[in-house]
Amino acid sequence: MNTVTVIYGNHPKKMVQQLIEKTDALNRLRAQDSVLIKPNIVVSRKEWTGVNTDPRVVEAIVIALKKRGVSRITVGDGAGMGYSASEGFKICGYHELEDRYGLRLVDLERDRFVKKPVPISGPFKTLEIARSVVESDFLINVPIMKAHGQTKITCSLKNLKGVMPRAMKTRFHGVDLHRAIAQLASVVSVDLIIVDGLKGDLMSETGRTPVQMERILLGYNPVEVDSVVADMLGYQPREISHIFYAAEAGLGSCELSGIRLLALNRPTKTFRFTAPPHFSKRFPCVIDAQGACCTCVGNLIFALERLQEKGMFLKGFRFLVGQKVKFRDKDDLITVAVGQCAVKNNSADMIIDSCPPTTGAIMQSVTSEYSRKH
Ligand code: SF4
DSSP: OEEEEEEESSOHHHHHHHHHHHHTTTTTOOTTOEEEEEEOOOSSSOGGGSSSOOHHHHHHHHHHHHHTTOOEEEEEEOOOTTOOHHHHHHHHTHHHHHHHHOOEEEEGGGSOEEEEEOOSOSSOSEEEEEHHHHTOSEEEEEOBOEEETTTEEESHHHHGGGGSOHHHHHHHTTSOHHHHHHHHHHHSOOSEEEEEEEEEESSOTTSSSEEEEEEEEEESOHHHHHHHHHHHTTOOGGGSHHHHHHHHTTSOOOOGGGEEEEESSOOOOOOOOOOOTTHHHHSSSEEEOTTOOHHHHHHHHHHHHHHHHTTOOOTTEEEEESSSOOBOOOOSSEEEEESHHHHHHBOOSEEEOSSSOOHHHHHHHHHHHHHHHO
16 A cells, blocks of 8 residues: 655654655665756745745755755746746745755756657647656655645646646646646656645635645655545545546556555644634634644635535534634534544534544534534
8 A cells, every 4th residue: 555644743844854764755866866856836926825835845855865965956847827937936935945055946948848658548649848857867746735726636746737848738728637637647757746735725726825734745656645635625536637537547546545644743733823814704604723733724724615615504613623712602503623622622512533633524524414404
């Protein structure tokens, strides 16, 4: 059974270091290898808006590579439509990494491209891939996990789009995008995936509504990593067509029962969550999340978003999350204690007694209660 490893927290450098050490993820790498790190630089906007890969995650990978004696390191990406990776690198501080570690920063849209035959069925017979990617010995995909307007989620499979020329990216949107993404995964072979799940956008790929999620994942197979991420964002992996098509083509499994999720720690009890102004207005239910870990609240937000998409009216619910919430008096609202901390301190109508409670578990409990009442 393949494993995807997750670590929770808000110290990306330490988290990446632990992930790499505990999984021995760089054991195949030789000092003389050339490594290409592919972050997700979509728009020219600061990484904390939830759109671009946090440079601290990339920096931690670079440090681990340097420790193994690797000196040929390139960080490369091609941005989304109307933006430039060069500009994104500048705004997110990637040039400081260039100076500090002597790595090469490449805007892949300015690279040369190599035509590669596509081995699986779909709209393309060949795809053009940036030469820096094709010629690297070891490719590390570092996507950010977030929502996407067209494909529901974007993570390691879709992040590969950045290795193609702009014209080819445009063509992807004129065909069956999901099939094309699966085809791309059959052409670009990735050695390691490290997912920036610190703060991803909830609504779109362009960083309007970041959600603090405080996690980083490590895996090797993009279908399996994205299946775990889909689950974390409240979707069945099969609902995301490009994941399903890639699995159908034999590129990995999208069955969660066949993927082992190994957590290196529990979410941090940092009491840092403070509700952003839009938070309570966003959903018609009552939410008390003072003192909750961001992981817990992040999973609740994703669950509520998905439940609303399914047409559920959440007005009659009250959600309690975190160590500090206290609720005793009964009223007409259905009170749901989300996570072990809230369960301990409250006599709620429904409990989700795990740490962290998954998006799937929250959705399941609320859906069953909702169907009972309606
Ligand atoms: S159950 Fe408690 S410790 Fe676990 S993630 Fe939620 S708030 Fe944090």
